[in-house]
Amino acid sequence: MNFAGLAKKSVLQQPVYEPGKPIEDVARELGLDPAEIIKVASNENPHGASPKALIAARAALDQAQLYPDGGCYRLRQALAKHWQLKPDQFVLGNGSNEVIELLGHVFLEPGDEVVMGAPAFVVYKLVTLLFGATPVEVPLVKYGHDLAAMRRAITPRTKLVFVATPNNPTGVTNSEAELCAFVRALPGHVVCVVDEAYAEFLAQPPDIRPLIAEGRAVIGLRTFSKIYGLAALRVGYGYGDAELIGLLERVRQPFNVNAIAQAAATAALADGEFAKRCREANAAGLEQLYAGCRSRALTYVPSAANFVLIHVGDGAAVFNGLQARGVIVRPLRGYGMPEWVRVTVGTESQNRRLLEALDDVLAARSR
Ligand SMILES: Cc1ncc(COP(=O)(O)O)c(C=O)c1O
Numbered sequence: 288m289n290f291a292g293l294a295k296k297s298v299l300q301q302p303v304y305e306p307g308k309p310i311e312d313v314a315r316e317l318g319l320d321p322a323e324i325i326k327v328a329s330n331e332n333p334h335g336a337s338p339k340a341l342i343a344a345r346a347a348l349d350q351a352q353l354y355p356d357g358g359c360y361r362l363r364q365a366l367a368k369h370w371q372l373k374p375d376q377f378v379l380g381n382g383s384n385e386v387i388e389l390l391g392h393v394f395l396e397p398g399d400e401v402v403m404g405a406p407a408f409v410v411y412k413l414v415t416l417l418f419g420a421t422p423v424e425v426p427l428v429k430y431g432h433d434l435a436a437m438r439r440a441i442t443p444r445t446k447l448v449f450v451a452t453p454n455n456p457t458g459v460t461n462s463e464a465e466l467c468a469f470v471r472a473l474p475g476h477v478v479c480v481v482d483e484a485y486a487e488f489l490a491q492p493p494d495i496r497p498l499i500a501e502g503r504a505v506i507g508l509r510t511f512s513k514i515y516g517l518a519a520l521r522v523g524y525g526y527g528d529a530e531l532i533g534l535l536e537r538v539r540q541p542f543n544v545n546a547i548a549q550a551a552a553t554a555a556l557a558d559g560e561f562a563k564r565c566r567e568a569n570a571a572g573l574e575q576l577y578a579g580c581r582s583r584a585l586t587y588v589p590s591a592a593n594f595v596l597i598h599v600g601d602g603a604a605v606f607n608g609l610q611a612r613g614v615i616v617r618p619l620r621g622y623g624m625p626e627w628v629r630v631t632v633g634t635e636s637q638n639r640r641l642l643e644a645l646d647d648v649l650a651a652r653s654r
Contacts, residue, residue, distance in 0.1 A: 297419055304413055308615055319613050326615040327631040327641055330455070330485070330594050332516030334568060334634070336551070337561035340517060343554035347547045355546035362544075362553045366524065369556055372496070376526050378535040379544045383484060383510040383523030387414050390480060390506070390525075392538040394446045395420040402440045402448040404432045406456055406622035408482060411449040420446070430588050430596070431459035434469040441477055448473070451482040452493060456622050456629045458485075458590025463493035470498050470505050478504040478531070484523075485592035487514035487562055488569050499527055506531060511548075513593060514565050515555040520548035569593045572632035579642040583649075594631045599649070602628050608648030614641050 291299060307328030314321040327333075335341075359379045367374040380386035387410055395401065397419030403411045405424035415422045423445070425437045432450050441448065450469070453460040461469075470479045486492035486509070498505045510523035522544055525535060555561070576595050580587040586598040599605040602625050606618035609628075617629040630641060 297417070301416055302413060304409065305621060307617055308610075310615070313610060313613075313615055317611060317613075324613040324615065325633060325637045325640060327633045327637060328615045328617045328629075329518070330513060330592070330631045331518050332514065332565060332593075333572075333632070333637055334516065334565050336516035337555045337558040339558045339561070340515065340551040340555040344520070344547045344551035347550035350546060353546070355542050355544065355549060357541045357543075359544055359549050362522075362549045362556075365553045365556050366526070370496070370526060372499070372526060373529060375529045376499070376532055378525045378532045378539065379549075380523050380525070380539070381543050382512060382521040383482070383508045383525070384410055385521075385539070385543060386508055386523060386525040386535065387411065387480070387482075388417075389535045389538050390447060390478075391415070391418040391420075393534045394478060398444060399446045400442060400444040402437050402445055404437070404449070404451070404454060406619075406624060407432075407449060407451050408455045408484075409621065415447075427454070427457065427459075429459070430454070430457035432461055434461060434465055438469065438472060441474065443476070445477050447478050447480055449480045449482060451484070453485045453489070453591040455484065455592070456594070456617070456619055456624070457588055457596055458592040458594055459588065460489065460591040461493070466493050466495070467498060470495070470503050471501075473504065475504070478506065480506055480508060482508045484508065484510045484513055488566055488592050490566070502528060504528075504531070511552045511555060514562050514569075515552070516565070517548065517551050517555060520545070520551055522548040522552045568634075569632050572635070572638055575635065575638045576630065576632065576642070579638070579645075583642075583646070585645075594629050596624070596627050596629055597645075598627050599645075600626055601652070602626055604652065605645070605648055608651065609641075609644050612644040612647060614644045616641070 310324045363374045366377045391414040395418035399420040400423050401415040402423045412422045425440050495507050506525045506527035512518035588596040602618045619627045
């Protein structure tokens with residue numbers, strides 16, 4: 288049977304997302320003990336999740352036989368209180384990745400254009416292609432979004448523009464003033480998506496609520512996968528004007544966020560103390576990695592997020608060398624940065640282990 292012959296042509300052309308390798312896979316492939324491996328490849332939280340979120344998740348398991356609340360009532364109320372917005376200004380997703388896909392369902396048709404930074408989070412491009420639209424990639428300047436060039440890239444066919452702040456994979460952020468000026472200058476047929484997956488790592492992230500209050504075409508994306516440490520549960524959200532959110536609500540599946548995730552996210556949001564501790568630990572971890580890079584004369588990009596780009600020469604070789612030593616980082620060839628690796632900030636001992644393994648790999652390569 289020729290199933291590929293039956294599929295839409297666009298599906299056959301669709302590039303596939305390459306996730307960071309799970310610890311178990313690396314252990315199997317290299318014959319290593321999983322307990323000995325550290326994964327600093329996917330910008331997860333090395334401190335786990337809020338204990339309160341885990342208690343709530345475990346309690347929710349007792350109701351596993353019931354469908355979840357499709358409207359995410361409690362989480363929505365908690366978000367409304369947290370943000371001082373209305374409950375109908377939030378759309379919950381199976382990770383913020385799902386909200387990106389919902390944006391595609393609502394706005395994108397073949398022939399449409401989507402403006403994004405290059406490199407930026409690859410899912411923007413994948414979703415654009417999935418809907419037959421055209422990605423218009425605008426090179427970064429100084430590792431951050433070139434908002435002036437992105438504005439110039441907008442045409443009558445542009446439907447969406449993605450600004451990740453801080454950006455992944457570079458960790459560089461745009462200021463609130465720059466971002467607000469950019470959104471206010473957009474033509475009326477373009478929706479700006481401000482991806483704030485790492486915003487909680489900033490003491491004072493840009494606040495787009497004034498733009499929402501002005502009725503601008505903007506949506507913020509947040510996730511519980513990063514500072515809240517709930518990546519396995521898959522929960523994120525978009526927030527913006529109630530009419531825009533209503534369109535996204537029309538195209539989502541009825542039970543897209545499971546009950547365990549809803550309970551855990553609601554409790555995590557209430558545990559501001561945990562998020563604060565993680566933010567402080569991340570800042571200290573970044574300093575540790577920067578100092579490690581400086582003492583080894585390695586160039587790095589100062590980051591506002593929970594990861595850092597390090598210039599290593601041959602990124603693929605260093606990735607392989609580190610992996611063989613039980614340290615999983617992210618090579619960036621797919622992001623057009625083959626000389627760099629992206630390293631998630633780990634615990635103090637994980638950061639030390641990464642730096643020591645890097646010494647080993649670089650020494651072996653120079654022999
Ligand atoms: C910039 C950015 N946006 C969105 C996401 C997706 O997060 P999730 O789907 O886990 O909420 C990620 C994940 O790495 C990211 O880096």
